[in-house]
Amino acid sequence: MAAVTPMMEQYLRIKAQYEDAFLFFRLGDFYELFYEDAKKAAKELEITLTARGKGDDRIPMCGVPYHSSDQYISQLIEKGYKVAICEQTEDPAQAKGVVKREVVQIITPGTVMEGYALQEKENNYLLSVTPFEGNEFGLAGADMTTGELMVTTLADFEELINEMAGYRPREVIVPSTFSEEKQQLLERRLHVTLSFEDHTEPVEEAAALVDGLSDGKIKETCYQLIRYLKQTTKRSLDHLRPAVFYLPQEYMSMDVHSKRNLELVETLREKKKQGSLLWVLDRTETAMGGRMLKQWIERPLLNRQTVEKRHELVGALIDRFFEREALQEQLQGVYDLERLSGRVAFGNVNGRDLIQLKKSLEKVPDIFETVKSLESSFGNSLMEGVGDCQELRRLLEESIEEDCPVSITEGGLIKDGYSEQLDDYRNAMRNGKAWIAALEKQEKEITGIRSLKVGFNKVFGYYIEVTKPNLPQLPEGRYERKQTLTNAERFITEELKEKEALILEAEEKSEKLEYELFMKIREQVKAFIRPLQQLANVISAFDVLQSFAEVAERNRYVKPELKAEGEVDIRDGRHPVVEKMIDEGDYVSNDILLKDDRELLLITGPNMAGKSTYMRQLALISIMAQTGSYVPASEAVLPVFDQIFTRIGAADDLAHGQSTFMVEMLETKHAVSKSTRNSLILLDEIGRGTSTYDGMSLAQAIIEYIHDEIGAKTLFSTHYHELTSLENKLDRLKNVHVSAKEEDGSVVFLHKVIDGAADRSYGIYVAELAELPDKLISRAKAILKEFEQEQSDLKEHKNRVAEESIQSGQERTSFFGNEEAGPQQLSLFPEEAEAQEASRQLNKSQEKVLSQLSSANLLHITPIEAIQLLDKLQRNLNN
Ligand SMILES: Nc1ncnc2c1ncn2[C@@H]1O[C@H](COP(=O)(O)OP(=O)(O)OP(=O)(O)O)[C@@H](O)[C@H]1O
Ligand SMILES: [Mg+2]
Structure with a gap:
């Protein structure tokens, strides 16, 4: 290869570390892809493949704008690929030589946190498998978006696959030593992206997550998962919940095929929700409830008491129509608390997310009230020890602006009155702006120019504008000329510039301060992640149970x-x-x-x-x-x-x-x-x-x-x-x-x-x-008639033979036992049955001969008797 530029050298060095991912290489306002990545991405994303350099040194290249990169990334993730995001980590203006770049995150099907690769009412599980001694396996599963972490052990590979299938994972992590054959089986049977992680040593900051697990081996499975998550996301994993150990035997077990055949959550052929059991049962109001319902259907319980508790609350909800209706309305106002907390921990939460969080929390006391009024002991026990997080609601209410922008760097996030300092800056801005507004009025009066106006643009800042026809009216030397347009002149004054500087400075400071305040608030919210997750859990359960009640009433179901x-x-x-x-x-x-x-x-x-x-x-x-x-x-x-x-x-x-x-x-x-x-x-x-x-x-x-x-x-x-x-x-x-x-x-x-x-x-x-051709059908009917006729002839013949053999005192042995007593096969094309009948006849006479032969006691038989027996057997056979 010809010599490459320093930047391409940097590219190749980084790319070498991320062989199995598309490397999105940040270049100004674009992410660029090169070489094989570029060729493949151009095809998958249907974008133009171009080239960098000239002649023989041309390097295949394609790119996507930074601002719309999300959709492209989602597309690749949905197809099962991984994307490594490589950002410029220093200001290009300050850089000496090639700008420093670093991979800041690897997005994979199992670790994606946003975008349309995620479905609202579906979990997105990442699984990790470690082989144990013997035939056993450890399995850990995490949903990064909700923070769930579950672990179990399986007795053999078949059970492992069945258990894994229940998660419908997008990505599975195995050690690189995992057998090639099993890797292929996982890929084929589960349609997952495979990833590798060989390190299972403890991760200090995650120790609390696995503390509750007694088994050392299963901890390794967890650490394999956690290490991979750290490697790829390169973010805080604060929202991962402590690992929950369960035994598959706690749930009704169904293998992959059974689940598919029964169309529990999707139809067999079209893989659609419509037409599945989930489709009938889903009247949940929240995304969280939708996900929990799916989990419940995939894992029916074995504990009768727990099932009966659920039935009890469903019953209460059926009986109390008004309460149920109220609960549904309240649930409608609850956003995805689980995923919101995930985003808080992950660090990509914005002002609007926090407003959603606040609005959801506003509903919580009402939801609790409604459930209490049902006087269901199960309902009450679910709420026990679960806080309503109203402290957090108050914090958000005081701090976050109701209609804040998506961006967290451009201000407009924090409410007045939350920070004195911010209020000061804002006052300065407002006073300056008021002064400017007053200026317009004042200058209009003084100059008598009614069309005079004060305006602002990003390049020139504030200005006074006078249209050409009015210029002669303007007192000479009153303003300083700044810009000439086709039909107007723009001016400034000393005082206007001073005010402008004040306003802009206050604006800049307030934006910066708002950002800092927002970060602090986010940290405060982080402290609520656990309580929020608990809350999400009970709200989801209420949602699923009200859905059961609603469906039961609409379809006239009964309590089993x-x-x-x-x-x-x-x-x-x-x-x-x-x-x-x-x-x-x-x-x-x-x-x-x-x-x-x-x-x-x-x-x-x-x-x-x-x-x-x-x-x-x-x-x-x-x-x-x-x-x-x-x-x-x-x-x-x-x-x-x-x-x-x-x-x-x-x-x-x-x-x-x-x-x-x-x-x-x-x-x-x-x-x-x-x-x-x-x-x-x-x-x-x-x-x-x-x-x-x-x-x-x-x-x-x-x-x-x-x-x-x-x-x-x-x-x-x-x-x-x-x-x-x-x-x-x-x-x-x-x-x-x-x-x-x-x-x-x-x-x-x-x-x-x-x-x-x-x-x-x-x-x-x-x-x-099924509307087969008429000709074909009538032919089939004719053939059937023939067969039926033949069969009845055959039967007659058989009966005759049977009678004769009964008369001759021979017992019958039949392949199907007492077959004469049962009805005959009624197959559409019974030629096979017929052949079978014939062969059975043959078998029976042979069998009889054979059994006589084997029961003959040769030690107590004379040669003459032997000849006679032989003769009899032969005659029987020829009969
Ligand atoms: N209890 C029922 N009430 C009304 N319609 C029914 C009922 N059971 C089945 N059907 C209808 O009959 C169709 C065929 O049913 P199903 O597939 O169970 O038949 P089958 O006896 O298994 O047929 P095959 O022997 O061809 O497999 C169903 O798709 C459904 O529309
Ligand atoms: Mg059938």
Whole structure:
């Protein structure tokens, strides 16, 4: 490379330290990017790529104006990149040689503090992972914008990923020694930016944050996170709250797939909030409440007492309409206290933020009053020990100007009367200005020029202006000429200049003083960060609970009764989201009873009947109940489920390199290996992804395993009607089906779940609904008829064979046990079933021969008898 200029040398030196970030290099009013950074940024930001220098020495370059840099930075952060901000750290006018520059902050997806990369009602988590001995991992999570800091340990990598997914992190920190394969898995499964930090030694100023943790290893995980935060933000971390240790087992556990499948906070395909459970439940008034609601939904509780407390306050809020309405109105006036405190600590708070803080605090006493009036013991206990921060409100009220500007350096921030010194400067300014205003009047009178005026501009300061036609009227030598315009002359006087100097000096001093005062006030506010965070916490909880109450009333939900015995008894249950998506009143409610001899339900029914909906309904109702919400039913008795497993829908993981069937089996493995008697398992058409024979066998084995080994409450939907015969074999399994009826040649889905197995499939009808070509449909109907005919012939033939074999005294062994007793499979294209039937016939005769052969006792048999046996077996085979 040719020799570079000293400034480029400086650039390259700094850039070398920030390889994985875009280096925003401050040059006057611009941030410039060079080389590869420039090429990539020009593409990502759609800005022009230019060049610096000439000929062979040309360096690719692009730049963004300093004043609008926020939007560009946000764009890069949103795309998962990091941006290192490199500022000029000395005044260019004073600099000898190249101006000193330094990276003052690295903005990353997990540490961003402002801009549209942040969503109001969403947390922005940065996670840190350290591998422990064995297979264990330490996990720490922080939201820099709210100051939360949470830590836990996980038993293995799968659990780690599941737990991490619950945070929906943007960025994850690992040590550089973290295995390559696991790094890739984290990136692929969580879609995160990976960052590295190898130091886990204690950070003195953060010791208080980890004091409460007993385990040394987990402290290291925290320090890894804190060190990274210090490195990147290069600011105070005062608003980080002391680390809270929790065990994932304190919450209902759901793996990543289950959460996605159940569409708890976003829809599966479009990743939208609309259509998710969160969307139905969110009537929160504040951003903080919105974030807390999302956290609650992601982590339903296991502690029955705590859940019941939430229900109690929701109940009180439902009963007291006026109080609820008042509370909602009061909450509407509360800004984002958590993020405001974060900005205070971070040092980027402005006057308007402090006004928001003040306005929020004004609402607090009213909110407390309203909650007190509910006479809810839980409501009262939430407020216990939480201050209302009115001292802070008073400080802000006395000090900060109501309509202050965004800038904190140009004055207009501090109220009159707050500082005597400032008042003096302001008086000087005002007196000077009053004097000038009086001057205009006085000079008009003296000169008789009615259009004479006193004005001000930044270059010339104050002046007296007289229009050209009036100039002859002006007494010679009265003013000093300063500037000539096309149709006017501007003048000054000695006295005017003196006053001007006074005014400008006072202005400058007052601006400086205001800035200093503002900084002091900010420091005072900093002392309130902890109380503010506590306050934010209870206000968020009130908000979520009023949201539950509002939603419950609007949608006619009821309070669920949680019982330790483990039974599920839901009357007229509804799917909270589906009922919102269809016309009001069209949703067909259903009971769900799971207890004693019906802990596993095998659900059959036509396509589109509502099997999947019924299953999800139970999961969602349970999750709602355990977050403290009321539920869509007329009555609901529920256990506290420790875990929910779902294998629902075709959430293909093709992007992650796994086939549909493999994903299905992995999820099923997860369900059968982790679930307990207190879990809920939902398996939707397991085995569908492979051949009928394989699929059915697996499905049956899975059901039997859950029934015999686990005893978890289970809903299992299937199109394999053979499986319905399991009811005879398994004590605690019952068949139910979703009903449909045929009317004038078309099918009516009743969506009603009733006991017993389904009798028909209606698959072709659904294809008809989907408007496949008429020709295709009628052909399918014809084929089906043929198959049905063949099948009944086959059955007849089989019955004959069976009768004959019964007559000949031979016992039957069947793959599916008592299959004659159960209904047959009603698949749309049953060629596979047919082949299977045939192969089963073959198997049976072979099996019989084999069993006779193996039971023959050769030690007590004569050669003649052996020949006879052989002959018999051969004849049996040929039969
Ligand atoms: N209880 C109900 N009341 C009203 N509409 C319902 C009800 N249950 C389901 N539906 C409607 O029927 C549609 C299909 O339901 P669902 O997907 O649960 O059927 P399915 O039996 O699982 O079908 P498939 O066998 O094809 O998977 C739903 O999208 C919903 O619009
Ligand atoms: Mg389905």
